[in-house]
Amino acid sequence: MKCLIIAAGKGSRLQQRGDSKPLIPLLGIPLIERVIRAAMEAGAEEFFVVIGYQGERVRNFLERLADRLAIRITPLVNDDWDQENGLSVLKAREVLHQPFLLLMADHLFDPKLIQPLTSLNLGDGELALVVDGNTRNPLVDLEDVTRVKVESKKIRDIGKGLDDFNGFDTGIFLCSPAIFKALEQSKEKDGDTTLSGAVRVLAAEGRAKAALMDDGFWIDVDDPAAFQKAEQALLTRLRDKPNDGPVARYLNRPLSVRMSRYLVQRNITPNQISLFSFLCSVLAAGLFMLGGYIALLLGGVLAQFASIIDGCDGEVARLKYQSSDVGGWFDAVLDRYADAFLLFGLTWHLLAVEANGWILLAGFMAIIGSFMLSYTADKYDKMMRERLQAGGKAGLRMGRDVRVFLIFLGAVTNLVLPVLVLIAVVMNIETLRRVKMALDGQH
């Protein structure tokens, strides 16, 4: 599918953050790149971007982006960028002859919102708009938003001043080329060159469909307040990871998200973060081996710090579209080494005081148990998803977050042996429970 993006305006209310609004980085990625990435995820393959204010800079950026993402992006120039946005849409009249996606460079959104549009059966001469039916959406600036009145899945009216409305214009359109004619008509009839004017023309003829939704993410990044809300919304979405254990969810993730907000501004890759977290764990293990409570305490704190940092690699990868299988695997491999080093450090710490076979056995069983829990996790996760879909009960979630937190607690409280024994017992029992579950499911 082809996609038209309007990126011509000046965006004066955000000028403090950068000269050209589409290029303002939000959590490390320019607004227009976020819009293009989201459209790509929803299936768009070729892009036309209407540029205007600071057009050369936007054009240069788009050229590099097209190379980087291996897609086609054609810039269309609108010299009347200081006038209404309908004129920008009209610039695409000669190049778009099939239904196309129409997006705004400053409207961020969840790619899932596009799906109901593309599954609509758009007739010739029609247009469809994603309308947010949640009129209390806290991300919407009620003063500035374009309001929509929807009746039986069609747009009845649209405009900023509307008193009778039941939804908001998200700026996510699926248009047939009829939009160009409607823009002309609106201009001739009412002297109205806004996109809303053209939608009104089509709506009057019953040709403007509405795809109503009420809990999808979208935001018009128009002023500093909206910019902050957008950042916050993207960061909050990072915390919604179903695989997170309790410590990750309630302790690590809130902290790591804050760090990620800072890290995305820097030129740091997710793999570098993984490596840094790993080195912190190795250092922590070294502190454990030094002996003495102070070193133990410092090691414990450092280990927990490394565990928090360990959330940032995935977060930064998601925020900067750098997620990869290999990256996730690299992180997992380093985590296994880190876990083993930490537990070995604790075992050494104890053995240095008293060379005792039971301590050695506890340390060994803790290391093997923590390994086995990770080793069995893939299979277990898959089984659990199937069980849960079939209405079964979830087992204990006991991942790395809990393991390192226990190490941290053991170090801080100087109760190292009990923690080693606890990890050894819990991790191995949980592993055996998984094996039993798998074998039970086999018959």
Add this chain to the structure above:
Amino acid sequence: MKCLIIAAGKGSRLQQRGDSKPLIPLLGIPLIERVIRAAMEAGAEEFFVVIGYQGERVRNFLERLADRLAIRITPLVNDDWDQENGLSVLKAREVLHQPFLLLMADHLFDPKLIQPLTSLNLGDGELALVVDGNTRNPLVDLEDVTRVKVESKKIRDIGKGLDDFNGFDTGIFLCSPAIFKALEQSKEKDGDTTLSGAVRVLAAEGRAKAALMDDGFWIDVDDPAAFQKAEQALLTRLRDKPNDGPVARYLNRPLSVRMSRYLVQRNITPNQISLFSFLCSVLAAGLFMLGGYIALLLGGVLAQFASIIDGCDGEVARLKYQSSDVGGWFDAVLDRYADAFLLFGLTWHLLAVEANGWILLAGFMAIIGSFMLSYTADKYDKMMRERLQAGGKAGLRMGRDVRVFLIFLGAVTNLVLPVLVLIAVVMNIETLRRVKMALDGQH
């Protein structure tokens, strides 16, 4: 696809192995079940089996088999089972009105042989036969086999006494219902009620196609010699595992295959074999911990024995059609525990003589290295397959077989520390190499 199987004959030359030839177990599974399983693997969904000699016993078995495999098997009775096999085929005349697969209950074969048949575009009134073009196939009894003369992909002549031939009848047919008419014609014209007679009728009209192949596995299990050859062929095929390391390939597999030949005759599940192997490893680790060379030696031998036995679970599963994801996973989980226990046992053995931090470190690094090698294997194997397809070089294959063999050597030669250090170094370096390869491939 429907499938007709001829299982009516007496098979007197195999009588010593069981009353009813189709029910004679070959490596634990009756011949007819092997044929049905192979046909299922090739896509057959509904079965008709012509029974005759000992028909009630065969019928009972097929009923239970249909339940067990959740398929439909309809028995067709041929009271003239002591006459030629064409009469058995005729029994299906009323039930088969579309092209169908025709197989012999005593011909075992690789399911892949069926594929060229089903991809043939069989015309109305035609028949196709898989012909073995390898006239030196050692599995073929040249005295007894039905010979075939093929010319430009068509059967020219067929018969046991043929002097001019270039292939063998494998007994794997794809028939249109025209076969029934051809059987009648052959009977009326020449008094010939063999299946070959009917094929000759169709061949004379240019309606008998040949799917010529020259290295597929098939065997007519007709007498004790062929029976032994068939067993040997199935066992040999077990040894052809591309994932086997050098020790597995040249030492363990030849021995484990011999044990599997024995085990399939017993009512032992693959999971029970996995568990037994694991318990042997635990016992070996216990012997290591006892101290002293004799215990060390015994432990080493037992560990290697466990490693050999560890091949049998998969072999028995393949021979008895009991392979499963969960079974493979169960084996892998037990292997990880077994590896860790063995290395821990060796470490303990050394520490009991001299409590030394370096020994502890070597043992720990050996345990973590052997774990990491298994942990990274899935990803690595996938990458390597892709690399090799792209013409890259294979890295070192260094799996569990090598690890346990090194442990065995270390115990036998009483060079435990060098072996621990070797495993620690080699396994961790190989892990790091894999990580480096993955990261290199990322860019």
